[in-house]
Amino acid sequence: MGRKADKRVDLKMPPGALHTYRRLLRYLKPHKAMFAVGVLGMTMFAATDAGWAAFVRFFLDGTFVEKDPRMVWLVPVALVGLFILRGLGDFMQTYCPGYVGRRIVKTLRGQIFDRYVHLPVSYFDRNASGVLLSKLTYNTEQVANATTESVTVFIRDSLTILGLIGYLLYLNPKLTLFSLIIGPLIAVLIRRINLLFRRYSRRIQNSMGDVTRVAKEAIEAPRVIRVFNAQDYEARMFDEVIEHNRRSHMKLMMTKGLSNPIVQTIAATGLAGVLYLATVDAIAGRMSVGEFTSFIAALMLITAPLRRLVNVAGPLQQGIAAAQSIFEILDTPPEHPGGQHRVPRARGEIQYRDVGFQYPSSADPVLHGIGFEARQGETVAIVGRSGSGKSTLVGLLPRFYDATSGQVLVDGVDVREFSLDALRAQMSLVSQDVVLFNDTIRSNIAFGHPADDAQIEAAARAARVTEFSEQYPLGLETVVGDRGALLSGGQRQRIAIARALLRNTPILILDEATSALDTELERQIQGQLEALMANRTTLVIAHRLSTVEKADRILVMDAGRVIESGTHQELLAHGGQYAVLHRLQFSE
Ligand SMILES: Nc1ncnc2c1ncn2[C@@H]1O[C@H](COP(=O)(O)OP(=O)(O)O)[C@@H](O)[C@H]1O
Ligand SMILES: [Mg+2]
Incomplete structure (x- = not known):
């Protein structure tokens, strides 16, 4: 069969954290300059911490030991200078990374959305919306959070700590080296904590997805839930997911809550040792008051950034986990663009040659040995029980899925040889569930198609959209509400027909297009539909046989096979399944 390659199973393991960091860094690249200014701000901010410790020594020794008279004005000036520097740094470290972060969010959202509209239809069978x-x-x-706030804390506080350590070394190398012994211990600890953070963050993100999913289902089906009294059922489902979400959060909290005290206790023990040694030095007169106080101040100043550094592991790891799941989507291959074949306008001949099909997710084939032909301008009707494979059959034409065996051809060319957009430009689809966007009737008819107002209005009139749109004060500019909620099923269907009319393609697919219309309205719209079908090759799936009777050929489907085919008259004369259906319809 040789089509296995097309299944594109993604066997890639989720990339490691380092890989993710590097990939995120690539998003940072275009904003290097802005980010650099941010880092400069962080550096300034960090420098003021070491500066503060130095200031303590300068002030104490200058005032109390050397009794320098210049201190009277030097001290206030130095203080104000220090805080102006700190304030400037603070602004830069807030604004610049924020700018970069929002840019990255926008880029990521754009890329994800782009991927969502280009992923194969089958992707949405597997993933909840x-x-x-x-x-x-x-x-x-x-x-965004990880790339801005967390990175800021990470860089700034690492710098602060380095700055302070530098100052400590300058003050008293021996004491400093002693205090650094606990460093590696803390590093190992932080690493272990990071791992836990990442694990729990992933869980939280997954459960957030579930929360959105269940809520979305409930919000989108208010009527069904009420009429079936399914409120409790939905609430229980929702309770389950929010409970899972809460638990995952609590595990994270536990890690967060424990990590600080543990790290701080270790740090404090080390500090106690340092204090002991420093006091010995001070008593022996090897350290001045200023040096001693300044040393202890610097050591104390290290604890706050250290604490923030430990805490930032959480959001940072959350960001990494989030980025990983985003990259997974971005790495899912989009729809294959198809072959090279392009035509400005196809004649519209359709051929199915011994087509078999099986959904990737299902155990059994859904279509078996389907073969038929529709010549240019002909109408082929497909009837059969629900679930017999009608929608699947017509879905192979625009390549929502590809036939697992056999061939589907347009103008004698395999649909897989067409470039995908050229293929789809040849056909319009009007289906049972019309999807409208929360926009005006006019834009819903145009739907991105380049058309002038006159064309849109002509299509609206032909599909009898104007009949109801004129009743609104805004006419075609009326906004239809979320998914067209403000319109009736029949009105939505007419908009869909107008949309297809406007596109004017050689091939038309009607998948139970009139199912939302009552018989009266269907009869009224029949004329419009026939106008739409004229000069187009049409595949029409319909429940009501009146739509079907005039077709050039009728295929009767059952369990994925065509069990009868012929014209209305032939099939009636044949006295098979179609005749039975026909009799049922008339007795209605
Ligand atoms: N996305 C899908 N994934 C797996 N199975 C599907 C999918 N869509 C439909 N099916 C199955 O394929 C069969 C034919 O469905 P369909 O073509 O929608 O029938 P019809 O349009 O005639 O009602 C059904 O058994 C249905 O359960
Ligand atoms: Mg169907």
């Missing part, structure tokens, strides 16, 4: 939404909203925020 709520989870995908949550990646777009929640995970990107976490990446």
